[in-house]
Amino acid sequence: MTDLLALPSDVQDLLFREARTANAFTDEPVSDEQVAAIYDLVKFAPTAMNSQPMRIVLVRSDDARQKLLKHMSGSNRDKTESAPLVAILAADTNFHETLPRTFPHFPGAKDFFLDDTAREHAARFNAGLQIGYFIIGVRAAGLAAGPMTGYDATGVDTDLLEGTGLKSIAVVNIGRPAENAWFDRLPRLAHDEAVITL
Amino acid sequence: MTDLLALPSDVQDLLFREARTANAFTDEPVSDEQVAAIYDLVKFAPTAMNSQPMRIVLVRSDDARQKLLKHMSGSNRDKTESAPLVAILAADTNFHETLPRTFPHFPGAKDFFLDDTAREHAARFNAGLQIGYFIIGVRAAGLAAGPMTGYDATGVDTDLLEGTGLKSIAVVNIGRPAENAWFDRLPRLAHDEAVITL
Numbered sequence: 001m002t003d004l005l006a007l008p009s010d011v012q013d014l015l016f017r018e019a020r021t022a023n024a025f026t027d028e029p030v031s032d033e034q035v036a037a038i039y040d041l042v043k044f045a046p047t048a049m050n051s052q053p054m055r056i057v058l059v060r061s062d063d064a065r066q067k068l069l070k071h072m073s074g075s076n077r078d079k080t081e082s083a084p085l086v087a088i089l090a091a092d093t094n095f096h097e098t099l100p101r102t103f104p105h106f107p108g109a110k111d112f113f114l115d116d117t118a119r120e121h122a123a124r125f126n127a128g129l130q131i132g133y134f135i136i137g138v139r140a141a142g143l144a145a146g147p148m149t150g151y152d153a154t155g156v157d158t159d160l161l162e163g164t165g166l167k168s169i170a171v172v173n174i175g176r177p178a179e180n181a182w183f184d185r186l187p188r189l190a191h192d193e194a195v196i197t198l
Numbered sequence: 199m200t201d202l203l204a205l206p207s208d209v210q211d212l213l214f215r216e217a218r219t220a221n222a223f224t225d226e227p228v229s230d231e232q233v234a235a236i237y238d239l240v241k242f243a244p245t246a247m248n249s250q251p252m253r254i255v256l257v258r259s260d261d262a263r264q265k266l267l268k269h270m271s272g273s274n275r276d277k278t279e280s281a282p283l284v285a286i287l288a289a290d291t292n293f294h295e296t297l298p299r300t301f302p303h304f305p306g307a308k309d310f311f312l313d314d315t316a317r318e319h320a321a322r323f324n325a326g327l328q329i330g331y332f333i334i335g336v337r338a339a340g341l342a343a344g345p346m347t348g349y350d351a352t353g354v355d356t357d358l359l360e361g362t363g364l365k366s367i368a369v370v371n372i373g374r375p376a377e378n379a380w381f382d383r384l385p386r387l388a389h390d391e392a393v394i395t396l
Contacts, residue, residue, distance in 0.1 A: 136334055
C-alpha cells in the first residue's frame with residue numbers, strides 16, 4: 001500500500017519500517033550540531049496552543065550521567081551507561097510563561113493555565129506528542145533512539161531537574177546502532193484492532 | 199543545517215517545515231485505504247512495552263458526526279463539520295489485554311497494569327506518543343491534519359465511546375488543505391530555550 005503515501009519508500013524505511021529501538025550503540029559521538037538540526041526540524045510539528053513544553057536535557061557531564069544512572073531500572077542502566085548521548089525528555093510546567101510570545105493572537109492564553117494541576121497535565125500531554133516527533137527526528141538524522149520509561153522519575157527530577165519546573169517523562173539513548181542492536185521486531189496490532197469506524 | 203540530516207530536504211518540508219495545521223479542506227474524500235496505509239506505516243513507531251494503546255476512530259456516519267459536533271468548542275465545530283474525514287484519537291484503557299501477544303517475552307506484562315489509574319495513565323501517555331506519529335503519518339500521505347483538543351472529552355466519551363474502554367484524547371480533521379487553509383506560522387522556541395545541557 002506504499003503507493004498511497006507521498007513519502008518515498010526508502011524514507012518510510014528510514015523513519016518507520018526499518019527504524020528500531022536500539023539497545024546498543026557504536027562509540028561515535030553525537031554532536032550538539034546534530035541535536036540542533038533535529039530540534040530545528042521537529043520544532044515545527046504541532047502542539048496545542050503552540051505550547052511547545054518539551055525540553056531536551058542533554059546529559060553531557062560525567063557527574064550528570066552518574067546521577068542519572070542511579071535512577072535507571074535494570075537493563076536500562078547498562079544501555080544508558082554506554083550510549084554516546086543520553087537525553088532526558090522533560091515537560092516544562094512553566095510553559096505558559098512563553099504563550100504571550102508563541103500564541104500572541106490570544107492574549108488570555110497564559111491565564112488559561114493558572115491552575116497547577118491542569119497546567120502540568122497539558123505540559124505532559126503536549127510534551128508527549130513532541131517526544132513522538134523527536135524520536136522521528138532522531139531517525140531523520142540517521143541515528144537510532146532508545147527511548148525508556150523504566151526509571152525513577154521522581155529521583156531524576158529531584159537529583160537533576162530540581163528548581164527548574166521540568167518534569168522528566170522519558171530518557172532516550174541516542175547514537176549509531178551497534179551490530180546486533182535490536183531485539184526481534186515485536187508484533188503490531190492488526191488494522192482492524194486499531195482502526196474503528198463509527 | 200539540513201545537511202546534518204539523512205532525511206532529504208523535500209521530505210523535511212513535507213513532514214515538518216511546510217506542513218501546517220489545516221483549518222479548511224477541499225471536498226476530496228479520504229479513503230479507508232489511505233487510512234490503512236497511514237496506520238501500516240506509523241504502527242512501527244515505538245511505545246513503552248510495545249503497548250500500542252492508540253485507537254483511530256473514524257467518524258464516517260452522519261449520526262456519529264452530528265453527535266461529535268455537539269461537543270466541539272467554538273470554531274472547532276465549523277472545521278469539524280466540513281472536514282472530509284474526522285477521526286477521534288483515543289487511548290484504549292484495556293490495552294493490557296493484548297500484551298501477552300505484543301510483548302510475549304515478558305509474561306507478567308499484563309499483570310503490571312492491573313491498577314486502573316496507572317493503566318489509564320500509561321494508555322494516555324503512549325497514545326499521546328502515537329498521536330505524534332499519526333500526525334506525521336497523515337503528512338506522509340500527502341494530506342493535512344488539523345488536530346484539536348478543544349472539545350468536551352467527557353461528552354465525546356459518553357456519546358460515542360461508551361462501553362468501549364476508549365478515552366478520547368484528540369479529534370483530528372484530515373484532508374487535502376483548501377486554499378488559505380493556514381494561519382500565519384506561529385513562533386517556535388529558540389534552540390537555547392528548548393535544549394539544555396547538564
